[in-house]
Amino acid sequence: MAVAAKWAFCAFLGIMLLHILAILLFTRGFLLTRSELSQYSHCSDVDESPCFSPPRDQTSNGSCWNKPVVDRLVIIVLDAxxxxxxxxxxxxxxxxxxxxxxxxxxxxxxxxxxxxxxxxIADPPTTSLQRLKGLTTGGLPTFIDVGNSFGAPAIVEDNLIHQLVQNGTRVVMMGDDTWIQLFPHPFVKSYPFPSFT
Structure with a gap:
């Protein structure tokens, strides 16, 4: 009887350790987290790059971007x-x-x-927040970002919206209020609408 109880306890302990290991592997592999870099790229970064040889002249507005080909650009993002x-x-x-x-x-x-x-083409699960972060930062969204869909923190890493504003472009937003959650300050005008209507 004592031997059977000992084997039952060892089996129970082994199963518990296996569950703990499975949960650890799941959280480390499936629920990836990203490290956000709070640094932004600047014109001076081009001079330090080993991949870029001839120095670029700054444009009249002080940016290091090439002269725009068009005066205005409208980007329409239709989600879902x-x-x-x-x-x-x-x-x-x-x-x-x-x-x-x-x-x-x-x-x-x-x-x-x-x-x-x-x-x-987006891989599931997908939310507006994940797609907008991917489009504007160039990063890959993670599953853990789904939990941030209801009250997303502002993006603190380098992104397309920041670079456009930094280089003197007027940015106007009309649409999903997720944009305002991610970018609370850079828009000259914004017309947000509730996400879940």
Whole structure:
């Protein structure tokens, strides 16, 4: 009887250790966290780069960016929309009821050479917060970011919005209030709408 109890205790202890190891591996591997660098790139970083040989002249507004090709740029990000709702589908042979319903974007892209439609494929789980962080910082979103979707902290690392504002570009936002959560200050004007409506 004592031997059976000893084996039962050892089996229980082994199972508990196995569970602890599994939880540790899961949290270290699946729920990755990112280290955010609070530094921003500047024009002086170009001179220090071993990959860049000729020094660039700064433009008239003091930035090290090339002169813009266009005066204004409008970027429309449509989150959680089927691509064949915007552009004609090549997947289905026959036209489905939802296809090609937002024709204004497709017409604009086909008539005007300065317009483009891009398709982004996101791996699940996906939230607006994760996609916006990925688009603006160039980083890969993590599963742990899903928990931050309801009250996201402001982005403190280098990002596209910061670089545009730093180089004298006026940035206006209209849309999901997640943008305001991530970037509370840089917009000249903002027209946020609640995310969950």
């Amino acid at each position: 929309i089927r691509f064949d709702f915007v552009a004609p589908s090549t997947f289905f042979a026959e036209k489905k009821p939802w296809m090609d319903k937002l024709q204004v974007l497709h017409e604009f892209a086909s008539q005007n050479r300065s317009s483009r439609i891009f398709k982004a």
